[in-house]
Amino acid sequence: MNEGDLRTTHMVASVLLGYPDQHLYDGLDVLTAAVSALPAGRARERLSAFLGHVAATGPAELAAHYVATFDLKRRCCPYLTYYAYGDTRKRGMALLRFKHAYREAGFEPADGELPDHLAVVCELSARGAVRQARRLMSEHRAGMEVLRAALEEERSPYTDVVAAVLATLPPAGAREQEAALRLASEGPPAEAVGLEPYAIMEAGR
Template sequence: MNDLRTTHLVASVLLGYPDERLYGARAVLSDAVAGLPVGEARSLLTAFLRHVENTVPGELARHYVETFDLKRRCCLYLTYYAYGDTRKRGGALLRFKHAMREAGFEPADGELPDHLAVVCELSGRGAVQQALRLLREHRAGLELLRTALEEERSPYADVVGAVSATLPPAGARERAAALRLAAEGPPAEEVGLEPYTVTEASQ
């Protein structure tokens, strides 16, 4: 369980915007990954940290923005894949919000609770079962994100792959759901909607 928490906590840092805090924490992150058992997650995180070591900070930051902010198919918000910007997404976001509230965890800086880095941090801080449940519920979206990053030849595919490696192998239903999402894309609301709105009134 400690190895799982370490994997998720490292992933949560690596999936955040790559500012000076990331570069300042490279040694700590590398030591944490080196302490993990030999396996897929350790190998993938090591590969990404090696990429960070060999990449100019500004270049990595530019890639992060171009990938996650400008490419809809590379979205770090897990509920987006299943619900797009429809009203149903509000209910899905509340499940994340309630899970985090039960764990006494509050996302920093007003970040939405379905951001993959936030869910990984939830696990890293001890609420492993809650985080795993959320990740499994949105496994299709997670797999679609990983596939999209691989097709973009993004090093961030390694980090998402490390998170996927901590979950049971995707079943036939999850693979089918990922293929359907890839073919159809997220649903669209037919009437006006304020995107990403989550309020208690939605309960």
């Protein structure tokens, strides 16, 4: 898959991983055409499957499923640093790494959205910073694998979208597979201190 195809794949995934409002349905034909132009493979197959689900599902039903899945189930958290760091001080430092990558690429996420949301990382790639985005995804590959497995266990159609993004990364090595298994069995660290370091360091800039 060349860089243009990677950007297209991540662009579509970014839209699909966002809250499914009317804009998603208005742009369904454009998204479907973009996916159809991708080379044959796992990414195109999985995105096509999800787009088919969207076309067959009403906006209210899809929105309710989105909220029930991503907002109400911690095991299906779309924020990549959560899996490795939970709500600990280390997560705040990890978030800064995402923020620095965005600044390096000249990209500013929408106000109020944490930079480690998978949809935002995909948007970073779609805007041209493919190298930076794939680096962040690769660093949090284990968390993405846990997210995909959790969605699959919930029988959520969003499994297809996360699987499509994973298909754009190099195959997982033994260490990444072991990390994913460990995260799945142990869960994220528990230290309820919030994201103060991230907020404080950002405020000082």
